[in-house]
Amino acid sequence: MNAHEPSLTASPGLPKSNEGDPVFAEPWQAEAFAMTVRLHEKGVFSWSEWAEALSHELYKPGRRADASDYFDCWVAALSRLVTELSITSQDNLDQLTRSWQRAAEATPHGRPILLENDPER
């Protein structure tokens, strides 16, 4: 843990419960949150780098009035950071996204959805 750094639960605008825990409306939001926590713990980026990337997305025009797109912004910020840090390219992320969607459609019910199930891979 980075004791000298704020935790990711201090991220601007993060929806929280009365107990102060982050709250998620859908499972993927929790997964995105958890990945970011892990990367930050590993020192892949600093708190200030994260806060800046997230704020950049949160203050873009065209956001939903009810803030239900908060985690869309979160994922966009995380994607930006990992491409800026040259961990991967936006192009690669986009291709993988399409690939996962094809994999899901091609996977019969009752089987795990695996990336290999993408017929175009």
Added chain:
Amino acid sequence: MTSHSHDHDHDDHDDHDHHHDNHFSEMQARVKALETVLTQKGLIDPAAIDAIVDTYETKIGPRNGAHVVAKAWSDPDFADWLGRDATAAIASLGYTGRQGEHMRAVFNTPETHNLVVCTLCSCYPWAVLGLPPVWYKAPPYRSRAVIDPRGVLEEFGVTLPDAKKIRVWDSTAELRYIVIPERPAGTEDLGQEALADLVTRDSMIGTGLAITAGGTR
């Protein structure tokens, strides 16, 4: 937004009959893409991610489901409605999934115990139950629940009489199940709120029973 089905018409065909059970939303797929890259680079370990996820609640969370069950226990008309049209009955309490999935309530009785399983995708009624537990998403749970439900229940600490039947319900992307556990004996005097406290997440998946009055999980 594109549609993958615009090249054939639907007419009087039931749209929920088709076999494309699995579908990832744009955001689900984006998160999977990030996870794939970060795992390949050795920066994250999916098991560690699951462990972090498991420690958090959701906004909606299993309390919504507990409310549904407590109301069904105390209001026979609601229970009847829930049995006939769970989607509408649950929506009347303000709980709806954003993906428009249908809900079905399956009622435990002295004769039958219900257990819900799913594929490894998003087939989980998170609008009422919150985030799926890690074990629910794991391949062994799904395969073993179908083959040996009694054995799986025993691992969860639930031993049922041999005479009791177990029905296993396989969720799909369009139809998700919630188990209505049996109301524990000795709870006749409890109000809905106190009753809701007896309803655990696992009891609504079928891997647990409701907490008996004054008892523990």
